[in-house]
Amino acid sequence: MPATPLAAANPAAAAAVALLALEQELVPPDVAYQAISEHPDDPVGALTTANTGQSAATSRARLYAAIADSLGLPYVDLSAGNVAPDIDLVQRVGADTLTEYVAVPARVDGTVQLAAGTPSAPAIGELAEQADHATVALADPAAILAALRRIERTAVVDATVDSTDEEQQASARRRRAAAPTIALDEASNLGWVRDVLNRAIDQRASDVHLSLTSDNHLRVAYRVDGELRPQIVTDVDPVRAINTMVTAAGMDIGAQGVPQSTSFRHTTVDGRRYNVRAELLPTVNEAEVTLRLLASGGLMTLDQMGLLPAYVKRLRRATERSDGLILVTGPTGHGKTTTLYGALMEVRDGRRKIVAIEDPVEYRIDGITQVEVAPNREGGLGWLQVISSALRSDPDIMLIGEIRDAATAHAAVQASQTGHLVLATLHANNAVAAYARLAALGVDPADVAAQTVLVTGQRLLPKLHSCATHRPVSDRDRLRLVASGIEPPDLVHYPAGCDACDGQGTRGRVPLVEMLSPDQTLRDAVAAGADEGALTRLLSDRNFLSFADEARRLLDQGLAAPPDIAARLREDVVNLAAETAEGER
Numbered sequence: 001m002p003a004t005p006l007a008a009a010n011p012a013a014a015a016a017v018a019l020l021a022l023e024q025e026l027v028p029p030d031v032a033y034q035a036i037s038e039h040p041d042d043p044v045g046a047l048t049t050a051n052t053g054q055s056a057a058t059s060r061a062r063l064y065a066a067i068a069d070s071l072g073l074p075y076v077d078l079s080a081g082n083v084a085p086d087i088d089l090v091q092r093v094g095a096d097t098l099t100e101y102v103a104v105p106a107r108v109d110g111t112v113q114l115a116a117g118t119p120s121a122p123a124i125g126e127l128a129e130q131a132d133h134a135t136v137a138l139a140d141p142a143a144i145l146a147a148l149r150r151i152e153r154t155a156v157v158d159a160t161v162d163s164t165d166e167e168q169q170a171s172a173r174r175r176r177a178a179a180p181t182i183a184l185d186e187a188s189n190l191g192w193v194r195d196v197l198n199r200a201i202d203q204r205a206s207d208v209h210l211s212l213t214s215d216n217h218l219r220v221a222y223r224v225d226g227e228l229r230p231q232i233v234t235d236v237d238p239v240r241a242i243n244t245m246v247t248a249a250g251m252d253i254g255a256q257g258v259p260q261s262t263s264f265r266h267t268t269v270d271g272r273r274y275n276v277r278a279e280l281l282p283t284v285n286e287a288e289v290t291l292r293l294l295a296s297g298g299l300m301t302l303d304q305m306g307l308l309p310a311y312v313k314r315l316r317r318a319t320e321r322s323d324g325l326i327l328v329t330g331p332t333g334h335g336k337t338t339t340l341y342g343a344l345m346e347v348r349d350g351r352r353k354i355v356a357i358e359d360p361v362e363y364r365i366d367g368i369t370q371v372e373v374a375p376n377r378e379g380g381l382g383w384l385q386v387i388s389s390a391l392r393s394d395p396d397i398m399l400i401g402e403i404r405d406a407a408t409a410h411a412a413v414q415a416s417q418t419g420h421l422v423l424a425t426l427h428a429n430n431a432v433a434a435y436a437r438l439a440a441l442g443v444d445p446a447d448v449a450a451q452t453v454l455v456t457g458q459r460l461l462p463k464l465h466s467c468a469t470h471r472p473v474s475d476r477d478r479l480r481l482v483a484s485g486i487e488p489p490d491l492v493h494y495p496a497g498c499d500a501c502d503g504q505g506t507r508g509r510v511p512l513v514e515m516l517s518p519d520q521t522l523r524d525a526v527a528a529g530a531d532e533g534a535l536t537r538l539l540s541d542r543n544f545l546s547f548a549d550e551a552r553r554l555l556d557q558g559l560a561a562p563p564d565i566a567a568r569l570r571e572d573v574v575n576l577a578a579e580t581a582e583g584e585r
């Protein structure tokens with residue numbers, strides 16, 4: 001095997017790398033010379049951080065691809081969509097060993113490759129054998145280490161293998177082979193549950209799903225920034241694991257054939273407190289457990305939500321009113337309730353009584369009377385029942401978790417007509433569509449026109465991390481954007497991935513919001529029964545910033561990537577149609 005060009009302080013190797021960088025036109029000759037003479041130990045780093053006018057992530061990838069080519073090795077881009085580190089193989093070989101030799105087994109279009117930072121190191125061949133006789137390939141060492149850290153953080157059960165002791169490692173492998181499932185130790189049951197929760201919190205996950213795969217392994221999926229990150233855990237008895245979670249959550253282990261829900265508290269080692277809401281769902285394939293993690297005091301204020309300052313101001317002004325209807329539309333899981341609570345937190349000064357009705361109550365907040373609706377639970381209260389008893393308790397402000405049918409729609413509008421400020425969420429594709437939705441639910445358009453003071457449409461998109469690359473929009477994305485009604489810019493940002501964002505390229509979420517403050521002309525049109533198309537045309541003459549306008553701003557500011565914007569705007573239309581049909585049944 002040829003000598004690695006990455007060997008430390010090897011001037012010849014550094015020069016080879018510099019030549020490749022020149023061939024790839026990544027750097028001008030003077031920069032290449034300076035980089036390798038000053039940093040012979042890290043030529044790639046020096047060359048790609050040199051000011052080249054290109055993003056470092058792109059040039060790193062190109063340089064490594066060129067190095068791989070010159071070595072006659074395949075190159076693996078660990079951030080590519082068709083590449084995924086193989087968690088089972090990482091656990092089998094040992095994360096510590098792999099970290100030491102900077103290598104990670106990955107599936108590339110289904111075949112296993114051992115992505116290595118120094119493919120010529122003697123141990124790499126042996127590791128490749130252990131990893132299902134993988135082909136050795138070159139990858140960016142920084143990306144390999146980031147992938148391993150990510151796996152280590154997410155794996156529920158660590159491979160407890162001493163990385164330096166080959167013999168011990170082999171015997172650990174034999175033990176695991178002899179006993180493919182390790183039963184959870186009685187004494188450590190609760191520890192296992194705590195471990196699952198702590199890992200979820202470390203990853204900033206909002207939910208954890210535990211289920212069985214068809215070949216009887218435990219599937220643990222963490223929802224981070226709205227996306228599920230599933231993994232298969234082979235080292236625990238899956239049924240035992242789910243039973244343990246059921247027991248720990250205080251649910252009835254003998255009644256796994258019926259849906260159950262409970263909540264319990266969890267405190268992390270460093271003292272952060274969480275409410276955990278557990279749901280058990282009987283499925284054809286054993287029970288499934290979902291955990292939702294709610295940080296105590298974890299609600300965002302309006303200022304922390306990433307809304308335009310002008311929108312924050314309009315929300316604040318709307319909540320100062322003594323009556324009227326404030327609506328937030330959007331699909332499930334897009335932060336509608338969070339926005340309304342953000343607004344409520346600012347008005348809970350004790351001078352006005354606030355009642356919030358939800359199914360279920362997601363955050364517990366001092367200063368707000370919270371009532372839980374549970375229409376499907378035995379002895380649970382229905383929406384109308386709760387709304388009317390809440391109205392008798394003399395509230396000034398009422399939050400109705402969701403206007404889901406004709407009865408709740410009427411109740412919400414009526415409450416807003418009788419001296420209450422009502423905040424509610426509604427399934428509708430955008431702000432304007434809220435009017436059509438309420439009309440479809442049988443509410444008199446004149447009442448809606450008179451009562452509505454603010455309508456917000458809201459989506460959440462994966463937020464690009466600062467490592468994003470700025471480059472020409474692809475032809476495909478150009479089409480996607482046009483199809484979503486967005487005029488595509490020439491240059492856009494695409495996710496890259498770095499250590500700080502766990503190689504994901506995105507971190508957190510960014511709201512895509514349109515906010516409609518109806519004026520008299522719009523009210524008149526709504527009262528006269530104008531349809532969505534007519535209202536949209538009316539708004540286009542005004543200073544209304546639609547989803548498309550806002551999406552363009554997010555693109556221009558590098559906050560979201562074109563595929564995410566286009567996909568969310570389209571997918572949601574489909575999901576929404578399904579959810580709406582569900583609600584009306």
Ligand SMILES: [Zn+2]
Nearest residue numbers: 465467498501
């Ligand atoms: Zn990043």
